[in-house]
Amino acid sequence: MSKIAGIKNKSPETYPSSPTKSNVLQTLSKFNTAPVTVVNGSFTSLFGGVGPISFTAAVAGAFATIMVSGVLESASPAGPTTVAIFVDTVNVYEIQLEVQTAGAPVPFSLVFETGSLGVAGSHQVDVRAETSSGTASAIDTSVVVIVTSA
Amino acid sequence: MSKIAGLKGRSPETYGTTKPSGLVQTQPVANATPVPLTNSANLLVPVVSSLPKGFRNIILFSGVLETPSAGGVQVEVQIVIDSVVVYFITVELATANSPAPFGLSFESAALASGSTISIQALTTGVGQTATAASGSGAIISTPT
Numbered sequence: 001m002s003k004i005a006g007i008k009n010k011s012p013e014t015y016p017s018s019p020t021k022s023n024v025l026q027t028l029s030k031f032n033t034a035p036v037t038v039v040n041g042s043f044t045s046l047f048g049g050v051g052p053i054s055f056t057a058a059v060a061g062a063f064a065t066i067m068v069s070g071v072l073e074s075a076s077p078a079g080p081t082t083v084a085i086f087v088d089t090v091n092v093y094e095i096q097l098e099v100q101t102a103g104a105p106v107p108f109s110l111v112f113e114t115g116s117l118g119v120a121g122s123h124q125v126d127v128r129a130e131t132s133s134g135t136a137s138a139i140d141t142s143v144v145v146i147v148t149s150a
Numbered sequence: 151m152s153k154i155a156g157l158k159g160r161s162p163e164t165y166g167t168t169k170p171s172g173l174v175q176t177q178p179v180a181n182a183t184p185v186p187l188t189n190s191a192n193l194l195v196p197v198v199s200s201l202p203k204g205f206r207n208i209i210l211f212s213g214v215l216e217t218p219s220a221g222g223v224q225v226e227v228q229i230v231i232d233s234v235v236v237y238f239i240t241v242e243l244a245t246a247n248s249p250a251p252f253g254l255s256f257e258s259a260a261l262a263s264g265s266t267i268s269i270q271a272l273t274t275g276v277g278q279t280a281t282a283a284s285g286s287g288a289i290i291s292t293p294t
Contacts (some may be wrong), residue, residue, distance in 0.1 A: 017292050021152060021172070022173065023174060024174055025172045064289065065176055065178060065210075065288045069253065074291075080248075080249055083251075093284070093286050094214065094284065095179075095212065095214045095249070095284045096214055096249040096284070097214065097249050097251045098245075098248040098249050098250070100244070100248060106250075106251070107234055107251070108251040108253075109251060109252070109253025110212045110213045110251075110253070110286070111179070111210040111211060111212040111253065111286055111287045111288055112180075112212075112286050112288070113176060113177070113178035113287075113288040114178075131153065146176075146290070148174060148176055
């Protein structure tokens with residue numbers, strides 16, 4: 001009766017090692033319900049004053065799965081608008097969408113998984129947009145980031 | 151010395167049930183090349199076959215559709231597991247050459263060994279054409 005749960009000096013044969021820890025390092029999210037004006041000529045962050053998501057990968061070789069949703073509309077539609085995911089200021093994935101009717105919201109969704117983020121350290125995820133001409137308005141932008149290790 | 155691993159008659163207090171590892175596996179699915187769509191199924195990304203046995207799979211995908219047809223067309227975007235369409239959405243492209251974004255999310259049941267996941271699309275009208283572009287997604291496999 002010496003080998004019951006909780007007794008010290010237990011043998012590894014009798015008591016298997018603890019379950020492996022999850023490799024989900026962290027989940028992060030942000031949303032911005034305030035409208036953001038999107039212009040032509042430069043990418044504008046859809047998070048406005050909320051700011052991009054920043055995180056620190058505690059281990060080397062982490063990956064990030066990024067999910068974004070939001071709505072775009074325009075008072076005077078004028079061609080396609082590009083919505084892009086930026087990781088550490090690099091445009092890693094973008095889609096184009098077009099608002100056809102003034103005042104009619106167009107929903108969008110982006111999913112992207114990064115490659116290895118490299119050495120452990122700080123990273124930033126942002127969602128930005130740019131019109132091909134004129135202006136548009138982005139609203140209700142939401143992003144979820146799941147950071148996992150290999 | 152009666153309670154060592156492998157012996158019958160062990161007590162549940164001493165030998166807990168096996169727990170899942172808790173490790174999720176993720177893999178990206180992406181295709182930077184535009185895919186021409188017809189009225190028959192067209193793969194938007196390569197078929198995914200490297201799936202862990204017995205895991206559920208959260209399938210996330212986004213992209214853009216466009217048609218040159220002035221009259222507009224409807225496109226069905228499908229998630230297919232082992233040749234079965236498990237989820238689809240229909241996107242209407244009302245205006246020619248106007249990109250329309252789409253997104254899908256679906257979680258599968260636990261899959262058997264050798265299962266495959268495909269993401270495909272087709273126009274709903276015979277003779278209609280469209281293009282899918284900027285396809286990107288992720289499969290998050292989680293232990294059941």
